[in-house]
Amino acid sequence: MERRNVGILGATGMVGQRFIQLLAQHPWFEITWIAASDRSAGKTYAEACRWKLDTPLPPRIAAMTLQPNVPEGSAVELPKIIFAALDADIARELEPKFAAVGCAVISNSSAFRMTTDVPLVVPEVNADHLPLIEHQSWRKENGGKGGYIVTNPNCSAIGLVLALKPLEEKFGIESLFVSTMQAVSGAGYPGVASLDILGNVVPFIKNEEEKMQEEVVKLLGAAKGDHVEMLDARLTAHCNRVAVEDGHTECISIKLRKPATFDEIVAAWEGFKPLEGQHLPSAPDSPVEYDHAVDRPQPRLDRMRGKGMTTVVGRLRPCSLLDWKFVLLSHNTIRGAAGAAILNAEVLARLGKFETKKKVLA
Amino acid sequence: MERRNVGILGATGMVGQRFIQLLAQHPWFEITWIAASDRSAGKTYAEACRWKLDTPLPPRIAAMTLQPNVPEGSAVELPKIIFAALDADIARELEPKFAAVGCAVISNSSAFRMTTDVPLVVPEVNADHLPLIEHQSWRKENGGKGGYIVTNPNCSAIGLVLALKPLEEKFGIESLFVSTMQAVSGAGYPGVASLDILGNVVPFIKNEEEKMQEEVVKLLGAAKGDHVEMLDARLTAHCNRVAVEDGHTECISIKLRKPATFDEIVAAWEGFKPLEGQHLPSAPDSPVEYDHAVDRPQPRLDRMRGKGMTTVVGRLRPCSLLDWKFVLLSHNTIRGAAGAAILNAEVLARLGKFETKKKVLA
Amino acid sequence: MERRNVGILGATGMVGQRFIQLLAQHPWFEITWIAASDRSAGKTYAEACRWKLDTPLPPRIAAMTLQPNVPEGSAVELPKIIFAALDADIARELEPKFAAVGCAVISNSSAFRMTTDVPLVVPEVNADHLPLIEHQSWRKENGGKGGYIVTNPNCSAIGLVLALKPLEEKFGIESLFVSTMQAVSGAGYPGVASLDILGNVVPFIKNEEEKMQEEVVKLLGAAKGDHVEMLDARLTAHCNRVAVEDGHTECISIKLRKPATFDEIVAAWEGFKPLEGQHLPSAPDSPVEYDHAVDRPQPRLDRMRGKGMTTVVGRLRPCSLLDWKFVLLSHNTIRGAAGAAILNAEVLARLGKFETKKKVLA
């Protein structure tokens, strides 16, 4: 099978680097276009980027020239698939431009996540929200050959919603508390100052609690034509930054709509394999794994399960206030960002959403 | 005023070292007796102890000889006041022996905290529970000259109960959720292995959630003659260990019995000064301080407020599930252990509970 | 005694904050003027500064208004003594302006440290270099009432030169290796990104090795009229950043000109008290302390000795290549920056160098 060309917006940041790393050997996609801010455009990737991952920067990418981050004026052909790792303010301005000229924009930004006709998707949870794209106004631009925007959730919401989905399906969710301990890589580079986090906790991440609270109910909601009906559940989030490089840990108390035993809940998690048989390159065998050890999951030990795409849950025990308590862990820059977007793209490829519009809608 | 002689059981551990540090210059108490396990007895303190605090080991203490940790056989006279920093299993065996021979045992251990007639006390919260000691059977031993045991709560419960007490008084507490991020010093030395906590979170501390849940309702309960009526409130705790040296951070959601505004809650905290006018050496001017900064409290920056005896609260904001959310911070080995016990002793001194039994009861 | 008015340039940075903290209760100096960059001028200190120290921001300073960082146009009178905590580029431009109008500029910057007629001083080491100021051209400006600039060394050089001075005096120094492990606070705020230092070492600090190598031989050199003759010794430095908040640790191998025993070296350090009897508020009782423990000094435990002004040395042992090896530790933002400048100012005050020029030179 021929690999499709893809581009990366915001290629030099922390999430951009993860895109490079995860796509370097991808069987379906080939990076042919990378862009960064005006300051970096024209430089090679190696010159412009402070590579912060623990695998080597792929030499082919190192030598590529960064393009301006607009749809026009590239020295190389603009691919039809654009992965976007931009700050929200920039994404709000740039992503629509790429969609308007016909690109499928697979975005990790928060800019359009809550927009009515933009799907906010984690494939195992709500791939059925993807048809929302056909309602996007960008579709009609470019002489009817316009593209679309698909988003994935905030890094702290992805792991959570994976653990919640099988519970919602089997028992229904009424309400939940979640308290997070989030890794510094979630804030990008340079991001969190070392003086703020060495031997410390910062009990505040701007807008993070709001994002978790609103994104989870959209993700677990039902797509109804051109919009999503939010799940009727109440969620309260406490978000904290801790001295961990990668991997968000979350403590949850949950009230279910139907009674459930320990065994039934664990079985719901272990039986949750909605993508099985689709052979998507980035989909883990198990999106959710339960660990029976008394003190797991832990970020340093468990974040790379399923190549960083598996949510690990543990410590399921009764809650004296709601029904049950548990702990979960999810890799924040793989499953929580670049890997999430790539998995979205793989699903779109399977659905034929990367063909020309004519073919798709025919 | 003459200083009273005091002893320290478990003097070489982390909490024992804090006792040494905090009592070294104490205006009311003078350390005349220190004890440690059989292995260390007979050595000088300097020989037996790996001093881990960032102030120098006081030379007078360094030269003192460790006594066996039993009431008999000391080369120096056993003081009537014993601070105990023992593991629960050892405390369960040793503390009663000291009480039986007439000592006031001011214990930091969990061994007897939930025993019916043992007061579990934070002076600003429930000094009125102290009369429970008169019901203790140890009182009757030693020819009617027996002593007693007074305990302080777990390090994670003390900061919390200080923040809760004014809310209980003004508005009543119906239920709460608390998720902790606890410092490694809470586990003693060597305690937490560095391989377990560098770049990591351990979402489990043995028995900690149970202790928080049961101790808080006893502390906020009402002393009724020979026992305490527990507060009728529901509490659920999630306890985690993070890479912080000192200072426990806690995220709380709370449901009150009466509606309260932001200003009323902050006023309740700021107006909470139950020990004012008593001039206890270790009592902070403000047991609870509210910090209006958006990202505080933080352990590295705020743990030493009030010389480590003040609970700092911040980020009060509405909770979408219960009523309010906030963050609190408390120094775990000062207010949460040695300082708590010393403050208990100061109250007992003020109450005349260190005089001979005859005088006290007359 | 009346306190002299002082000002602080660069008051909001990490070193500026240390100046605020250390001068807040200073018996000789009173902060009456604080300045920061144009962006902050006009704001109160509390508004402009992200206070990162673990003692509270003094309320009087919090309410002070930041002045523009030029000698003119202040709403309050410009003091004659200016502590400067500026980046080198800015210092190079601004400090001479303040000297020209008559201020004594006590600088922590590297801008003029190696300038021929600018004294680079650690009082215990080379207070006799201070008369260099009389040769500075700024002295002649302002109608003959010009001021001067006095500097203190780089944070990594100060601790080292304190340990070396008594060895140079007693035995002579021929050559030395030094390998540092430096705290992140040395890079200011935000400074080192957490992703660069959590679980990591960065074996590079820009210009740091060069500064150590050139400053040490000036500090240990001899003032000859209008210049300093450098010490004839060879020094090679390896500088590293580690995950420590405060306190630089340094490993040293040294070759002496005369043979010296373990006891003689330790005696040289312990007997080194050149400021004794001068009663300078910031001078520690012992500028150098030797710790006989096998694994000390350590930054977390020893950086606050002498209120952060004492260099702690330890592990003196034979070197198989040069003569002796040892370890030293020094607090990098107290002794290594703000405290160093304040001690310089105290010496200048004792020497009468803060009186009007006429009186001084008469």
Place this chain on the structure above:
Amino acid sequence: MERRNVGILGATGMVGQRFIQLLAQHPWFEITWIAASDRSAGKTYAEACRWKLDTPLPPRIAAMTLQPNVPEGSAVELPKIIFAALDADIARELEPKFAAVGCAVISNSSAFRMTTDVPLVVPEVNADHLPLIEHQSWRKENGGKGGYIVTNPNCSAIGLVLALKPLEEKFGIESLFVSTMQAVSGAGYPGVASLDILGNVVPFIKNEEEKMQEEVVKLLGAAKGDHVEMLDARLTAHCNRVAVEDGHTECISIKLRKPATFDEIVAAWEGFKPLEGQHLPSAPDSPVEYDHAVDRPQPRLDRMRGKGMTTVVGRLRPCSLLDWKFVLLSHNTIRGAAGAAILNAEVLARLGKFETKKKVLA
């Protein structure tokens, strides 16, 4: 090719776990026997081991039963190849017993490293020392079918000697200074207490400086029949523990016997490929890589190069005292321990040293 059976002594410790991890998929060796202390013998590996690596414990090993750590009494057949990850005291007692009954003991312990007829080997450096085994007295035991002991160096010496070997070959080494910043995993589990290393440096590792100093000159020495002539070079080491999970960083100053330029030294490192063409499964393509970035190598980013078997060097620059300075990094539990031993075993397999003695010596 059939895989050879191998056993692991000390299988549950940190190095033992690395053996399990690295051998789990090894093409030449198959773990058929694992042993641990008496306390653990009889339990399954999963029961006895607190698995601390970030890849899952292989299920086949998890279910294996731990044997007593003696050559007799195993429920399963004792393999002829034994990897040993024991503390030195225990190794001194146990390893000879296994050698005596005919096992090839591939040891990571320090117990016999400096023993005259025991080869201390890093294959790229001194595989020609391996014939020393034929002089070992254990060879003659067991009716002439005795085994032997082969050792690998201390974790801090391996990376260093790899960087030194090409310099010794091309230019000769006269003397060097090395200062280390070592990871906590080097101390095993629980090893370093978190209170000792969070925000701290411990400038002392017991016996480490001595080991580095003596092992390097043996490794770079020449095998002469039944012993090794040590390299005539002087080495001084300063060893420190820092808050890094894995990866030892070392700062080196070196004096060469012949002048060498920057380019010649880098060329020596890059051209150093002594095992090329041997197709050993654990040998990296490049045992030494030079990184031209100004601030590399760094442990978090570079320790996994060559699957943890490559030494990364960087920052080559002139030394004002000796000739050159540089920084190196090596993974301490892979190249520095288990991987080193496995590579030794691979070389022994290639040399036919795992065949029965008769065949080998015939």
